[in-house]
Amino acid sequence: MLDRIAYLGITFDDVLLEPGYSEVVPKDVDVRTSLTRHIPLNIPVLSSPMDTVTESELAIALAQEGGIGIIHKNLSIAAQTREVDKVKRSENGVISDPVTLPPDETVQTARKLMEQHHISGVPITVNGQLKGILTRRDLRFLTDNMQKIAEVMTKDNLVTAKENTTLEEAERILTENKVEKLLLVDDHYRLKGLITIKDIDKMVNFPNACKDARGRLRVGAAVGVMDFERADSLIEAGVDVLVVDSAHGHSKNVIATVRELKKRYRIDVIAGNIATGEGAKALADAGADAVKAGIGPGSICTTRVVSGVGVPQLSAIASAAKALEGSNIPVIADGGIRYSGDMTKALAAGAHTVMIGGLFAGLAESPGQTILYKGRTFKAYRGMGSLGAMMAGSGDRYQQKDAAATGNGKLVPEGVEGRV
Incomplete structure (x- = not known):
C-alpha cells in the first residue's frame, strides 16, 4: 500500500506563510490579476456558479468591486440568459443599444x-x-x-x-x-x-469595477457538457466568459466540450474541475483559457467522503500551477476558502484567483432563501451535488443527468444542504 502513495498532500490548515523583509506597505499592494488569458480582474475573486450563491444581484455587486460573478446553470436557458442580461444592462459607460419603443405603443x-x-x-x-x-x-x-x-x-x-x-x-x-x-x-x-x-x-x-470594452460590467455563466444551445443564448446576451462546470474536468466529454466551444465561438472558456497537473495540462491543450483546481474541498461538498476521490487543495493548486508554468493560462482555486488567510495561501501556491461559495452565500445579494431560525437570520446554502440541487438540474455536473431528469435510477448525492 505504501508504495502506491504518490505524495504527501497539504491543504490550507496545514501551512502558514513565513514572513520576510518587505518594502511594500499595505496601501500600496496591487492585487490586479488575470481571470483568463484575455480578461483582467482588479481583485482576485470570483463567485461560484451555485444556485444559492450567484445570480445577477451578487454578480453586479462583485463586478462593481473588481471581481466577477459566474451565473449558475440550475435555471432554464431563458432564465439564465436574463440574469446575464441584467448584469450587462446594469451599468454602462455609453448604452449603445438602449431599449426603445414606438410612439403608438401603450x-x-x-x-x-x-x-x-x-x-x-x-x-x-x-x-x-x-x-x-x-x-x-x-x-x-x-x-x-x-x-x-x-x-x-x-x-x-x-x-x-x-x-x-x-x-x-x-x-x-x-x-x-x-x-x-x-x-x-x-x-x-x-x-x-x-x-x-x-x-x-x-x-x-466604483472606480475599480470590472468592465468590458463598452463600459458594461463583466459576468460569466456556467454551461454543462455539450450544452451548446445554452452557450448560444448566453453569448448572444453578451456573457464575457463561459465556465464548463463539471465535478471531474479531466474527462473525455469535458475536453471535447472545451474544444468545440473554442471552435464555434470567439469567447474565453474556463474549464474544470481538476486536481492534478495532468488534468490542468489536458484542459489547456484543449483550448481552455483558464482552469479550475479543486475536487471536493468545499464545506458543503462530500465528494471525497462519498467517492474517496480528491487531492488536498493546496497540493491541487500547486500541481496545476506547476503544469501550466510558462504558459499564460491562469489557475483558479475553487473551494475550501473559509478565511481571508486561505485566499493568501491559495495565491501563494500558484493560483491567480480564488472562487468563493460559502462566504458569499450568506450575503444579502445571494439568491438563497432567507431563513429566520431561533431569532437569527440565515441564508439557505447547498452544494451543487446535494440531492435538492441535482433534482433542480445539476445532475449532469456529477454524470447523473439521466437519473435526475427522468427519475429512473438512483441519485448519489455528493453534497449537503444547510444554512449560513
Missing part, C-alpha cells in the same frame, strides 16, 4: 418594459429616428394605461448630443440641463446611444 407596455429592465426612461423612436423620451416623471400621475405613448411623452426641447460625446462632456450637459438622461444622435437625428447620470455616478463610486 403606456401599459412602457410600464412593463421599465419594470422588466429596471429602467426609469425609454427613448421613443420610429425606424431609428428619435421622436421623444418617456420617463417615470411623465407617467407619475397617469391613470389610463391604454393611452398612447405619443400623447404623454416628452418630445420638445430634448437634451441630445453627438454620438462621440465623452463622459466628461455628458456629465456637464446633464448637470447644466438638470436631466438624468442624455440621448446621443447622429446628423440625421437617429438614436445612437444613451448616457445616464446614474452610470456616471457609479463610475465615481
Whole structure:
C-alpha cells in the first residue's frame, strides 16, 4: 500500500506563510490579476456558479468591486440568459443599444418594459429616428394605461448630443440641463446611444469595477457538457466568459466540450474541475483559457467522503500551477476558502484567483432563501451535488443527468444542504 502513495498532500490548515523583509506597505499592494488569458480582474475573486450563491444581484455587486460573478446553470436557458442580461444592462459607460419603443405603443407596455429592465426612461423612436423620451416623471400621475405613448411623452426641447460625446462632456450637459438622461444622435437625428447620470455616478463610486470594452460590467455563466444551445443564448446576451462546470474536468466529454466551444465561438472558456497537473495540462491543450483546481474541498461538498476521490487543495493548486508554468493560462482555486488567510495561501501556491461559495452565500445579494431560525437570520446554502440541487438540474455536473431528469435510477448525492 505504501508504495502506491504518490505524495504527501497539504491543504490550507496545514501551512502558514513565513514572513520576510518587505518594502511594500499595505496601501500600496496591487492585487490586479488575470481571470483568463484575455480578461483582467482588479481583485482576485470570483463567485461560484451555485444556485444559492450567484445570480445577477451578487454578480453586479462583485463586478462593481473588481471581481466577477459566474451565473449558475440550475435555471432554464431563458432564465439564465436574463440574469446575464441584467448584469450587462446594469451599468454602462455609453448604452449603445438602449431599449426603445414606438410612439403608438401603450403606456401599459412602457410600464412593463421599465419594470422588466429596471429602467426609469425609454427613448421613443420610429425606424431609428428619435421622436421623444418617456420617463417615470411623465407617467407619475397617469391613470389610463391604454393611452398612447405619443400623447404623454416628452418630445420638445430634448437634451441630445453627438454620438462621440465623452463622459466628461455628458456629465456637464446633464448637470447644466438638470436631466438624468442624455440621448446621443447622429446628423440625421437617429438614436445612437444613451448616457445616464446614474452610470456616471457609479463610475465615481466604483472606480475599480470590472468592465468590458463598452463600459458594461463583466459576468460569466456556467454551461454543462455539450450544452451548446445554452452557450448560444448566453453569448448572444453578451456573457464575457463561459465556465464548463463539471465535478471531474479531466474527462473525455469535458475536453471535447472545451474544444468545440473554442471552435464555434470567439469567447474565453474556463474549464474544470481538476486536481492534478495532468488534468490542468489536458484542459489547456484543449483550448481552455483558464482552469479550475479543486475536487471536493468545499464545506458543503462530500465528494471525497462519498467517492474517496480528491487531492488536498493546496497540493491541487500547486500541481496545476506547476503544469501550466510558462504558459499564460491562469489557475483558479475553487473551494475550501473559509478565511481571508486561505485566499493568501491559495495565491501563494500558484493560483491567480480564488472562487468563493460559502462566504458569499450568506450575503444579502445571494439568491438563497432567507431563513429566520431561533431569532437569527440565515441564508439557505447547498452544494451543487446535494440531492435538492441535482433534482433542480445539476445532475449532469456529477454524470447523473439521466437519473435526475427522468427519475429512473438512483441519485448519489455528493453534497449537503444547510444554512449560513
